[in-house]
Amino acid sequence: MNLFTQVKTLIYKDVLLEWRSKYAINSILLYVVSTVFVCYQSFKxxxxxxxxTLFWIILLFAAINALSRSFLQETGSRQxxxxxxxxxxAIILAKICYNSFIMLLLSSTAxxxxxxxxxNEVGxxxxxxxxxxxxxxxxxTVFTMVAGISAKAGNNSTIMAILSFPVIIPLLIVxxxxxxQGVIGGNFEASWKDISVLLAINVVTIAISLLLFPYLWRD
Amino acid sequence: MRKNWWKILALILVASSIVAGFLGPVPVLPILHETIRNVYFHVPMWFTMISLYLISVIYSVKYLNTGKRAYDLMAVEAVNTGILFCACGLMTGMLWANITWGAPWPNDPKLNGSAIATLMYLAYLVLRNALEEEQKRAKISAIYNIFAFPIMFVLIYILPKLNDSLHPGSGGNSTFGDLDMDNYMRPVFYTAVVGWILIGVWITTLRYRVRLIEDKKNSL
Structure with missing residues (x-):
């Protein structure tokens, strides 16, 4: 099997497993909706x-909760x-693709x-x-790699948070x-710089993940 | 002597840059006045920190390739010394900011970026403590170290250039090198940079050797 078919099969496996239980995705969607309500009740x-800003902070915490369980199943003999x-x-690429899909679903629902x-008016x-x-x-992309690292450190949620927050802050700022810019109704020329920085960080993160994951994975 | 000449060179460079930095002439500029001398002390701290983090990343890569424990010890000691220089850089910076900007910690992307980068390296040390098994600890922390380095670079050097920043050299401001440094200041500044980097490497090698001895004692 070449890399592409491997990635496709692994994504299919993840989607199938998720679809059978529906536990993780439902709980995380409910988490987002309840957080939005908590914020609404407190801010009015x-x-x-x-x-x-509040929207991105809600998404950040939802993402940490959703993606920290990326490698929960891959333990021991299955690995x-x-x-x-x-x-x-193939494994890390499949996880990144699957997690991007989950995050898209999550953020659009949110x-x-x-x-x-x-x-609120969006310009x-x-x-x-x-x-x-x-x-x-x-x-x-960022949380998948950090989840891989924290999975090796015993799936500790504190480790996940302290490792990923400093890494995600530059992305969050951009x-x-x-x-x-979107809220105030700017144009694409003004936000071109931000978009290119985001794309550059993503490319670098994926490249480093591809290079480092084989070392992380081999016990 | 053949092995230690660079330590003596480091001492001479730092000592001469301190003397020339405090006594030498500086251009008379509004607001800055004499505080421009801080460029001899504040900027070299950051250059040293970046060099030490770079050394740490290089040794982490070496560790992943070979699996020799000594490389891992070198990587962690470089980070430890880097954090020390980062603290010095933050403190000299705050001293300067208090005089020129009126507050030790204005909300500025350069300052926040460097503080967050420090959090990242503190997280690296916490991650090391969280792992019991030595080989696993060395491997996983090396991976995180390599993963964090480019992000640290974005935080300290790229983001402040994109946003509005008070700090010289970012947010459309010129660096001191472009405008304010005259031909007397430049050699003193480079002397200080080279000297402090050598001092940083020296501290790292000392800590590394202590660590090696401890390691040998524990494994007996």
Whole structure:
């Protein structure tokens, strides 16, 4: 099997496993919706910069909760089995793709509920949607690798948080900048710099993950 | 002598940069006045920190390739010394900021970036403590170290250039090198940079050797 088929099979396996239990995805969707309600009950109404920032903070915590369980199933003998049939690059690529998909679902649901409850004017829908898309992919790429590391450290949730927060902060700053451009109705020329920084960080993160994951995986 | 000449060179460079830095002439500029001398002390701290983190990443890569424990010890001691220099850099910076900007910690991307980068390396040390098994600890922390380095670079050097920042050299501001440093300041500044980097490497090698001896004693 070449890399592409391996990745496809692994993604299919993850989706199938998730679809059979539906436990993880339902619980995380419920988590997002309840967090939005908690914020709504405490803030009642917010002005637009806080509206934007609050959305990203809700997404950040939801993402940490959703993606820290990426490697929960791959333990012990199952890992040995994968090791004998697929390459480690295929595993990390499949996890990144699957997690991006999960994050897209999560952030679009979160945005729908959030925008319904805290209604706010978005000036430029294109930029805002693009920032959500890029944000989902960035969260997925960074958190997948960190989840892999923290899984090796015994799946400790504190370790996951302290390892990933400093790494995600630059991304979060750029994302908040970009989506703020979307809220105030800026144009693509003004946000081009932010978009290219996000893409560059993503490319670098994926490249490093591909290089480092084989070492992480081999016990 | 053949092995130790660079330690003596480090001492001479740092000592001469301190003397020349405090006594030498500086250009008379508004707001800055004499505080421009801080460039001899504050900037070299950060250069040393970056060099030490770079050394740490190189030894982490070496560890992953060979699996020799000594490389892992070198990587962690370089980070330990780097954090020390980072603390010195933050403190000299805050001293300067208090005079020129009016507050030790204004909300500025350069300052926040460096603080967050420090959090990242403290997390590296916590991760090491969380892992009991030695080989596993060395491997996983090496992976995190390599993973964190480019992000640290983005935080300290790229993000402040994109946002509005008060700090010289970012947010559209010129660096001191472009405008304010005259031809007397430049050699003193480079002397200080080289001297402090050598001092940092010296501290690292000392700590590394102590660590090696401890390690040998424990394994007996």
């Amino acid at each position: 109404s917010v002005d637009s910069p806080i509206w934007n 040995l089995y994968y090791f004998s049939i697929v390459s480690p690059q 945005f729908l509920v959030y925008n319904l409850i805290f209604s 430029h829908w294109g930029i805002y949607m693009l920032s959500i898309l890029l944000g989902s992919i960035s969260f997925a 994302l908040i900048n970009l989506s703020q």
